[in-house]
Every structure is written in C-alpha cells, then in structure tokens.
Amino acid sequence: MSLDDLDDAITAEYGDLDDEIAVDFDRETKHELSLLAAALGTDRDELIRRGIHALFRRTLDTGDLDFHLRQAFDVTYDEYLSGMTYDEMTGGADGTGGAGGYPERSDERRYQQ
Structure with a gap:
C-alpha cells in the first residue's frame, strides 16, 4: 500500500458519505x-x-492513527499531509538520507480544529 492507495481509500469513503448519515444508537x-x-x-x-x-x-x-495507517498503508499521517513519504523527503530509499534519519515532526502541520 502507499500514499496513493490511502488517498484513493479516503476519496472512496468520502464519496460514500451523504450529507446526512443514519446511525443506529444503542441504549x-x-x-x-x-x-x-x-x-x-x-x-x-x-x-x-x-x-x-x-x-x-x-x-x-x-499515535493510534499512525499505527493503523502504517499497518494498512505503510505511511504516517505526517506523510499523508505532506504528500510524500519520509524516504522521499530525505532523498534516501532506505529512510536514512539527508541527516541520517527521519526529519523532525512539526505539530503545526497536523490537523487543527
């Protein structure tokens, strides 16, 4: 799986949502x-x-979202937001390009309410 697969899955889920969703609630x-x-x-x-x-x-x-994204699509939420994997960001196919590891995470890129 990849970023493209994740984007396709999100697009499909979004398309399946109507403006109103009928939900059955338990007691x-x-x-x-x-x-x-x-x-x-x-x-x-x-x-x-x-x-x-x-x-x-x-x-x-x-970190649960990243865990599940990594399991299903082999990407993280930060990678999804940036549109490229850490390997692509650092220029290395093995994830050790650039500064010898992953770039620092910026919480300012994350979803804001």
Whole structure:
C-alpha cells in the first residue's frame, strides 16, 4: 500500500458519505447523547461532529492513527499531509538520507480544529 492507495481509500469513503448519515444508537449511546445535549444546551448534530473531532484528535495524539495507517498503508499521517513519504523527503530509499534519519515532526502541520 502507499500514499496513493490511502488517498484513493479516503476519496472512496468520502464519496460514500451523504450529507446526512443514519446511525443506529444503542441504549448507552442514546443516554449519553441525551445527557450531553441537555447539559451543554447543544444540538445533537453538533455534539456528534464534536465527538468525531475529539476521537480524531485523540487517535492522532496517541499515535493510534499512525499505527493503523502504517499497518494498512505503510505511511504516517505526517506523510499523508505532506504528500510524500519520509524516504522521499530525505532523498534516501532506505529512510536514512539527508541527516541520517527521519526529519523532525512539526505539530503545526497536523490537523487543527
């Protein structure tokens, strides 16, 4: 797998999403959503959007996203954002080009809410 494969998978997933998604909630999820909506005075759609952003951020911050991307596509989120692999960034096919290792990660390139 590669960056192109990941981009194709994201495009396909995005294309499969409608503007509205019907989701079946279990009892616990309904209760938690109702409690959050009542306590925060926020509509359910906004809470669901916030929940997706929070899950994305947590998955990104803990490294779980990179782990799964590496497993499925052999890339990281930073590589996806830059559009090239570390090997391509450093000029080495073995990942040790340039300064003898991977470039430093810049958190400013990461997803911002």
